Amino acid sequence: MPRVALNTTINGVDVQRMAETVKAIQNNSTLATFQFRAANRWFTGGYNQSTIHGFSAAGQEDTTRTQPFLVEADEPPVLLGKDQSPNPAEYVLHALAACLTTSLVYHAAARGIRIQSVESRLEGDLDLRGFLGLSDTLRRGFEKACERARIPFGLTVESGVIWLAGQANGLPIDMMAIP
Amino acid sequence: MPRVALNTTINGVDVQRMAETVKAIQNNSTLATFQFRAANRWFTGGYNQSTIHGFSAAGQEDTTRTQPFLVEADEPPVLLGKDQSPNPAEYVLHALAACLTTSLVYHAAARGIRIQSVESRLEGDLDLRGFLGLSDTLRRGFEKACERARIPFGLTVESGVIWLAGQANGLPIDMMAIP
Numbered sequence: 001m002p003r004v005a006l007n008t009t010i011n012g013v014d015v016q017r018m019a020e021t022v023k024a025i026q027n028n029s030t031l032a033t034f035q036f037r038a039a040n041r042w043f044t045g046g047y048n049q050s051t052i053h054g055f056s057a058a059g060q061e062d063t064t065r066t067q068p069f070l071v072e073a074d075e076p077p078v079l080l081g082k083d084q085s086p087n088p089a090e091y092v093l094h095a096l097a098a099c100l101t102t103s104l105v106y107h108a109a110a111r112g113i114r115i116q117s118v119e120s121r122l123e124g125d126l127d128l129r130g131f132l133g134l135s136d137t138l139r140r141g142f143e144k145a146c147e148r149a150r151i152p153f154g155l156t157v158e159s160g161v162i163w164l165a166g167q168a169n170g171l172p173i174d175m176m177a178i179p
Numbered sequence: 180m181p182r183v184a185l186n187t188t189i190n191g192v193d194v195q196r197m198a199e200t201v202k203a204i205q206n207n208s209t210l211a212t213f214q215f216r217a218a219n220r221w222f223t224g225g226y227n228q229s230t231i232h233g234f235s236a237a238g239q240e241d242t243t244r245t246q247p248f249l250v251e252a253d254e255p256p257v258l259l260g261k262d263q264s265p266n267p268a269e270y271v272l273h274a275l276a277a278c279l280t281t282s283l284v285y286h287a288a289a290r291g292i293r294i295q296s297v298e299s300r301l302e303g304d305l306d307l308r309g310f311l312g313l314s315d316t317l318r319r320g321f322e323k324a325c326e327r328a329r330i331p332f333g334l335t336v337e338s339g340v341i342w343l344a345g346q347a348n349g350l351p352i353d354m355m356a357i358p
Contacts (some may be wrong), residue, residue, distance in 0.1 A: 004321045011223070011224065011267045012222075012224030012225075012226070013224050013225070013259050013261055021259075022311055022313070025307060025308060025311065025313065026217075026313060028356030029306075029308060031307075032306045032307040032308045032311075032313075033304070033305065033306060033307075034268075034304070034306070034307060035302055035304050035307050036266070036269045036270035036272060036302070036303050036305075037272065037300065037301065037302050037303075038269060038276050038278035038300070038301045039202065039275045039276075039298070039299070039301075040273070040277060040279075040280055040297075040298065040299045040300075040301070041296075041297070041298050042190065042284060042294075042296060042297035042298070043191075044190070045190065045192050045193030045284070046191075046192070046281050046284075046285070047191070048277050048280045048281065048297070050272070050273040050276055050277065050309045052183060052257060052265045052269045052272075052273065055255070055269075056224075056256070057255065057257040057258060062255065062257065064255060064256055064257070064262065065246045065255060065262055067282065069264060069265045069269075071265060071270070071273045071276030073273070073274075073280075073281070075281065076234070076236065076241065076243060076244060077243055078236040078237060078241065078243070079236070079273075080192050080193055080196060080197060080200075080285070083244055085248060086231045086248045086250060087215070087277075087281075088274045088275075088277040088278035088281065089213075089274075089278075090215045090216075090234075090248075091218065091233045091250070091270055091273055092271065092274045093215060093229070093231075094217045094218035094219070094229040094250050094252070094270055095252075095268075095270035095271045095274060096228050096266035096267075097217050097218075098218035098219060098227055098229065098252030098266075098267040098270065099267035099297030100219075101219055101221045101227045101252075102225050102252070102254065102266075102267065103310070104207075105221060105225075105355060106225070106259070106324075109301045115221075115246065117220075117221060118219075118220070118221035118227070119216045119218070119219065119220050119221070120218070120219045121208045121212055121216065121217070121219075122216065122218075122219070123215070123216050124213075124215050125212070125213070125214045126213050127208075127211045127212060127213070127268065128204060128210075128211040128212075128213060128217075129204060129208060129211045131282070132204065132211075133200055134201070134204065134205060134211075149220070163216075
């Protein structure tokens with residue numbers, strides 16, 4: 001009888017490779033070392049671009065990414081820019097949302113939980129008086145940020161939102177937590 | 180004799196409008212209130228997209244941005260993705276670099292300092308054992324991040340790097356400071 005190949009992909013994540021990666025890191029902690037990079041160049045006013053290319057993974061320089069990514073930043077007219085792209089604060093929200101989503105999907109895959117969809121909305125409030133130096137007490141960044149997520153689960157009745165909250169400690173971008 | 184129009188743009192920033200904005204906020208602090216947003220949707224594995232459209236500025240909903248921005252996120256193959264875009268950690272570095280650059284350029288413009296160029300390189304180190312829950316002591320995000328910036332000044336002999344360091348407290352994305 002032919003052996004049936006196991007489908008090792010859950011939520012689009014190769015869980016067998018994931019398990020192998022975890023085991024390899026447990027045996028050799030230097031494989032856990034990653035470095036990401038961005039090189040930014042100013043053009044004019046609120047407009048600048050970052051080139052994102054090289055990174056090191058598992059302690060070695062990556063060779064798979066042959067073309068760099070170019071990411072823009074600008075400010076809307078009310079912040080004296082031309083709104084040619086999202087602004088830095090919006091990219092932070094994107095990074096946090098993307099990190100939240102990917103962490104949730106990967107952690108679920110590792111536990112065999114199939115997810116049908118993940119949608120989230122992030123909002124960040126800031127008071128410009130902090131940045132302008134018009135207040136000593138206001139934060140210069142987001143005063144507060146909140147997210148609302150909707151995660152219909154396929155194979156569990158577990159509440160997606162409660163589960164998500166429990167995963168919050170597992171986010172790689174925890175540096176962005178607002179005190 | 181005809182009146183000569185003053186050139187109020189420095190570093191691509193309309194400093195007259197900037198001064199008017201500061202004065203308006205000093206007179207009415209509700210004008211300092213901003214909210215930025217991102218709506219994220221998961222596709223598969225490490226790939227997701229954020230739609231960035233509406234925001235409120237000076238306490239009012241913006242009406243100038245008629246088209247949304249779509250920003251992708253993915254992971255490289257070593258992190259089980261297909262590398263279709265920068266990953267969330269790289270977007271954080273982009274956001275920080277862009278914020279650093281824009282803050283520097285705007286603060287310089289407000290002081291009448293003309294800048295010729297700003298280039299910066301950001302690196303963020305992380306240890307995957309934090310994210311994987313293989314260590315209680317390691318951070319789940321960047322262990323440390325550093326930036327190297329080069330800012331040739333046009334009209335001053337001030338050291339750009341020292342000046343930049345002095346501006347660090349003025350960055351709107353100070354939430355990203357690594358303890």
